[in-house]
Amino acid sequence: MTSTSPLPGLARFNALEESAARAALHEACASTTWAGHLLAARPYATAEDLYATSDAAMVHLTAADLDEAMAGHPPIGRPRPGDPASAREQRGMAGASETLRAQMLELNLAYQERFGHVFLICATGRTGEQMRDAVRERLGNPPEREREIVRAELGKINRIRLARLVGDDRDDREGRPTP
Incomplete structure (x- = not known):
């Protein structure tokens, strides 16, 4: 058969x-x-x-x-419309308050200005607050260190x-x- x-x-x-x-x-x-x-x-x-x-x-x-x-990769907090993968991965931001969304927008912009690229983190399973705290912490990294963190996050x-x-x-x- x-x-x-x-x-x-x-x-x-x-x-x-x-x-x-x-x-x-x-x-x-x-x-x-x-x-x-x-x-x-x-x-x-x-x-x-x-x-x-x-x-x-x-x-x-x-x-x-x-x-x-x-x-x-779209910025954290702004998954691409019609992209189920980014929406699923960023689920931790789905119910975020307007305050948290505004903070993420500001932090994403600061990160992009400092490093020249989108803030990349394996968002699966993370809350909006955890992602906010991670971008705040990583803004202080030297560019070389941040590039290696990005490589590891992308691998995940x-x-x-x-x-x-x-x-x-x-x-x-x-x-x-x-x-």
């Missing part, structure tokens, strides 16, 4: 035509270089292999690659998004899919 049911997530991802796989990866992370690393390593035997390849690719992203990736976000892509959405709040 032949099954017409869709392939499980990882098998489906492995079987995608390159252009479709590239588009799916672009939804997870806007870095062309990162996506190229992940495409080159297909097929993946396990989801953990996919996550490990993502982590390794993150280490090699240049400043320009990180800028490209960050350009794909990528893991969560990859887990959803392959149907392994049992992620924890640190961006690592649970075994």
